[in-house]
Amino acid sequence: MSVSVNIDKVVKKFGEDKVIDKLSLDIQKGELFTLLGPSGCGKTTLLRMIIGFHSIDDGQIKIDDKVINHIPVNKRKMGMVFQNYAIFPHMTVEENIAFGLKVNKIGKEEMTERIDNILKTVRIEEHKTKKPENLSGGQQQRIALARALVIHPKVLLMDEPLSNLDAKLRIEMRNAIKNIQQEVGITTVYVTHDQEEALAISDRIAVMNKGIIQQIGKPEEIYSRPANVFxxxxxxxxxxxxxxxxxxxxxxxxxxxxxxxxxxxxxxxxxxxxxxxxxxxxxxxxxxxxxxxxxxxxxxxxxxxxxxxxxxxxxxxxxxxxxxxxxxxxxxxxxxxxxxxxxxxxxxxxxxxxxxxxxxxxxxxxxxxx
Amino acid sequence: MNKNKFNLWNISSVIILLLMLIFIIYPLFLILGKGIFNSETGAFTFSHFIHFFERKFYYITILNSFKVTIVSTILAVIIGLPLAYMLRKIKIFGSRFIQIIVIVSYISPPFIGAYAWIQLLGRSGVITKFINDTFQLNFDGIYGFAGIVLVLTLQSFPLVFIYIMGALKNLDNSLVEAAESLGYSNFQRMTKIIIPLIMPTILASSLLVFMRVIADFGTPMLIGEGYRTMPVLIYQQFLSEVGGDAGFAAAIATIFVIITVTLFLLQRILSRQYSYSMSALKPMQAETLSGTKNILSHIAVYFITFIGILPQLVVIFTSFLETSGGQVYTGRFSLENYKNILFDRDLNAIINTYKMGFYAIIIIIIIGIFISYLTVRKRNLMNSVIDTLSMFPFVIPGSVLGIALVFAFSDEPIFITGTVLIMVIAFVIRRMPYTIRSSTAIISQISPSIEEAAISLGASETKTFYRIIVPMMLPGVLAGAIMSWVTILGELSASIILYSTETQTLAVSIYTEVIRGNFGNASAYSAVLTVTSILSLLIFFKLTGKKEVDL
The missing domain is CATH 2.40.50.140 (Nucleic acid-binding proteins)
Incomplete structure (x- = not known):
């Protein structure tokens, strides 16, 4: 089921400014891959190029050897979890999760089944009919995760998903994310500036600075044998x-x-x-x-x-x-x-x-x- | 992201821009053109302007307008500011109810205030008679300068009040407490902390009051008698010049627009210069006072609120009084006035008002949603132009807009003068800004990632707009739309120029009945208008669970 992501010499320019210059990266099937770096290092830009909110100015991004550069966002079938959760406030938890299934014209029966399954996976069954405003940050983040996963995306993208949570909840949620990701087995790209979070959660990490990848490796490699002073x-x-x-x-x-x-x-x-x-x-x-x-x-x-x-x-x-x-x-x-x-x-x-x-x-x- | 030139956004931008050019910009340029070109020879001339500034009869209206406006604005702040402060600082019994009453007195059109105060303090008003009989005086009623100032002050202080209430709510009480801990006295905290922090709001609201008062037509027309202001002059010149040379009316309108544009720009500059972003973690708490202070503050608050709402009460009360020949009150109660307006003549005025108001509000909501979305989210050159143009109606007095539309659309290719369409267009242009303002405020609060989430889940941009953005915007849009709707009901200054027998509205009917001296019918019409406005507002509060409106 899971796919590999192949990023080949991609370039992103904002005006004259090259934010990302010929960056290449291979993400393997089913792994949780983290883009880690200080703010402004280009990690979120790269993530938004993968999902398609940013165009790719040069180079290409391939999903299982299929170039996706020109596929519009709503056809890419990638699930995204946002920093501020981006839960639709006028819909219940269930309606939020059903949104992606409805626009993808999934049948009624299958929809119910999928929603119930994912609610169980992220453990928010009891909040199914509630409006999101009554739920905590952690619960909202679980909804966001469920909503992204329920459409069976090829890739899951997470943009600093824990940075709005308090310290204790952050640790609880990062364990939850890791467990859910392993259970679903989906290829995941995770963006964070928090090195501890990256070490705890990732299969592999790419450390970025100023639009350039400094090192790619397993958490323990990156910690014990950093490739450079940065x-x-x-x-x-x-x-x-x-x-x-x-x-x-x-x-x-x-x-x-x-x-x-x-x-x-x-x-x-x-x-x-x-x-x-x-x-x-x-x-x-x-x-x-x-x-x-x-x-x-x-x-x-x-x-x-x-x-x-x-x-x-x-x-x-x-x-x-x-x-x-x-x-x-x-x-x-x-x-x-x-x-x-x-x-x-x-x-x-x-x-x-x-x-x-x-x-x-x-x-x-x-x-x-x- | 979307390179397609013909997407929903570009097409709607083009349509909106075209509509604005045809119905706002073109008529205004026509006015300017008529003012500076001789209608027969087509030669460039300043003769109309010279004519205006040569005779005191004409140019005195500028001075009159400014006198009335400056005095009313200052008085409105003097009443509105302490009232708001008292309601925030002191526990007043029924303060929520008082706030609603103040909003109600704000939403009713000024000319109803003028009419009601004529009933009370006019030549044969109740209070006038009482004073004259009791003290053997010969008081001739409150007309002219004093009358206009009285009505417009009472009409305007609620706006200052509502704005300052909002600012005080956002004022963090820890700032005041910090000053207290540093040894500042109560009075010093007021002058050094609170006033400076709400100064931008005081300025902003008084400039808004200024703009409204200077452009008001109905009040000086009804209660001004010989005291003529610019909108009155424009109206009179326009009527007398119909069929002749419209150039002079156009020239006066141009001078008026120059004045209002200057004021508007001044307001924008000031509000940009002096604005603090405040959000109160710990808002000011109302405290219970005791003894005399408590009684005095209650009396003050209740008295001001009562005077503010008095016109509405008078109008409803007098509508149930019997009159002989519609002019003189007999002192008995009856439903005769309602019988007159509902059964003895056609219901057109009432039906027209609701029908045309409804058309206008639908257009306002749809265009308002698009304009606010485009100007906030799809920022480009065309949408910046739309943003600027959508502010124009704030600047153009209703009487000027009325004349401009008549000039522009009384001939081929677009001949719509006298139709429902031109009235609806005038309503839309005049009252759209309320809806745009509150829609823009709410769209700015919606995080762009909400849209991105919907798109990433497979929804198209169009679907995201209808399914996610529009429902999320709706509460804000409706908050503005209710103000648009209520002020459409009371629109007089453009309607009085644009109406025909088929498109007469309630506001126009009230005006004409008062001018004819048919106070019975006028009060019944006014009561219908007032009750409709109040009901609309209450239904809105009920439906949205809000306690405030966006002005």
């Missing part, structure tokens, strides 16, 4: 500090200062020259506060106790400022103003080219971790 900082928190690579006989070492270096086994050796300047990306939990003399010297500027762990903001001797996380249970809390030494977990960190900001970790470097 992704490493956009997904989770990363400290970027300067380093120099030195080639030695037994391999490559990244020097963080005169005294402290770590050996790296997963670097692209061919692209690296001796004494090359690099950017080292270290997540807060990849630092180790140590008593050893070797390490990166710094002074704790401020401490933030958050229960499960403690965050330290540390001013390094180099002038750089980093965030360090320690497990609250295992370690005692260090006072502000204390001088400390930091080591890093070399297998976890990422190394980027100082100019191109692209990763210097070998492809598959992720796997070596295991």
């Amino acid at each position: 992704v490493s900082q956009f997904i989770g928190t990363s400290n970027i500090i300067k380093g120099i690579i030195k080639k030695k006989e037994d391999g490559l070492y990244v020097h963080l200062n005169d005294m402290y270096a770590v050996k790296m086994n997963n670097l692209k050796q061919d692209e690296i020259v001796d004494k090359q300047e690099v950017l080292v990306s270290v997540r807060p939990q990849e630092f180790i506060i140590t008593n050893e003399e070797s390490g990166i010297k710094g002074k704790i500027d401020s401490t933030m106790f958050l229960g499960l762990n403690t965050h330290y903001f540390v001013n390094l001797d180099s002038g750089e400022r980093v965030e360090v996380i320690q497990d609250s249970e295992e370690e005692e809390i260090l006072p502000e103003g204390k001088d400390i030494n930091l080591n890093i977990k070399s297998k976890k960190i990422n190394i980027y080219h100082a100019d191109t900001k692209e990763t210097l970790i070998k492809a598959g470097g992720h796997d070596e971790q295991k």
Whole structure:
């Protein structure tokens, strides 16, 4: 049933401004694929090109190898869930869901059956005859989902569907969406700016910035091996500090200062020259506060106790400022103003080219971790 | 998205634009043309304008109009502002009922007010007689400047009231509380916080009052006696010039339009300059006062409301009084007046009013929905032009529109003067803006993604429009349409120029009966008109569950 979506070198211009320039992307059958990026990165534009609210200025979009560029929106058979739900306020829940079936001339019996099924799937059976104004945001979003799914669309498109919900409901609904999507098995394109939501929900993620795809991958790949500095900082928190690579006989070492270096086994050796300047990306939990003399010297500027762990903001001797996380249970809390030494977990960190900001970790470097 | 040139939207834009060009722009240009070209030689001339400004008899009407208008506007604000503030700030018993009464007194046409006040304070009015008998005076009744100002002030304060009530509702009380916590006294909070925040509304509503008052024809005509304003002059010149040179009436109309356009532009600039977007999370709460203050504020509110609604009461009351020969009250009650207007003559005036009003309101609703949708959602050059043109009727006084339509359509190719059609056209043009305004407001609130959702589910653009947009717009459209409808019923200034024996309306009948001194019939007609307006409004409130109208 489910289809693949093939986006091939598409271009979108608003006036002279190229919002999307020759973007290509393959979405596989039945997967939940997320377009993730900061606002203005072009993710919603791309989504609206897939459904047809935006024309495609160049390139093509194919559904199962069939080009859909010139099929009007109302013939594309794609279901869309909007940020503000876009529930028809003058219709009951049932009438909202029936709307798409009526315009597609589905028979009475089948219509009733489909509506009842989808109401069960999204679990809003008891609200069938209510007007939407009396329902909560989460319930309205379920109606929107049901209304989009009931027409048996080829693809389901979701545009920031959770951003109008409060934090708790957001988590509940993202689990619901994930479950329903797996149950129905429909190819889904999901747009969000919330990296945590993307990591939680997606089969694969495309991180976008300024109309360009920065990286495509599974959530864990994107988190642990970001392809460039942008992704490493956009997904989770990363400290970027300067380093120099030195080639030695037994391999490559990244020097963080005169005294402290770590050996790296997963670097692209061919692209690296001796004494090359690099950017080292270290997540807060990849630092180790140590008593050893070797390490990166710094002074704790401020401490933030958050229960499960403690965050330290540390001013390094180099002038750089980093965030360090320690497990609250295992370690005692260090006072502000204390001088400390930091080591890093070399297998976890990422190394980027100082100019191109692209990763210097070998492809598959992720796997070596295991 | 849709590259097709001949879709529903483009076609409706073209049709609407064409209608506007034929029925609004062309007649207006004709007026200008008649004013500045000699009708016989066709030569360009300012002679009509010079003629106007040479004689005090003519140009005094501009001064008169401005005097009447400025005084009435100021008085309307002085009455409307405190009334609104009191109703928001103080718990007044029956405040919802008071609001409805004020709206009712607003929707009735001004000339009914003029007529009712003649009954009370005219030469042989009830109050006049009482004063003269009691105090042995020789008060000759309230005519001229004072009479016009009295009627138009009482007619206009409800508009200021309704606008300021709206603004105060949107004023967040935490702003006032913030000022209080910073040590501001009650009086300081009023002058430093509340007044500045509602100032844009005060200005906007007083300019609206200004425009309405300056263009009003019926009131100065009935109660003005020798005190002539511009609409009166235009009407008189037009009547006396029919068959002769219409150029002079056209020239006066042109001068009048220039004045009103200037005012209108001023209003737009001001309202753009001074507008805050406010939405109250915590609106002002009405408080219960105690003792003298409470009694005084109740008396003030009730008194103002009573004076406002008094014309309607007088009209209905006098309609049941017996008259001898239709002119002098005998002091007994009877249904004679109703018998006269309902059975002793044909019912045309009443039937015409409802029939032509109904045609007009249907056209207004349909075109109004399209204009508001096109100007908000399908923004392009053509629709921007439509947007601007749809504001024109705000600017053109009814008497000017009436003359313009006569000039334009009394000859081939379109000869419709004297027909139902020309009356309907005048109604549509004059009263469309109410519906457009409220329709535009509601379409702006509907998220575009609602339409996109319908389209993504497989509906065509046309189907989405009829099934989703129109039903969602309807409450807003009807809120405006009710104002269009009620003001159509009382339309006088254009009707008086355009009517024929076949298309006489209630408003025209009231006017002619008053002029002839047939107060009995006039009051019965007025009662029918007033009751229809009130019933329409109440049915509307009932059906929509609203308590407010869009002005």
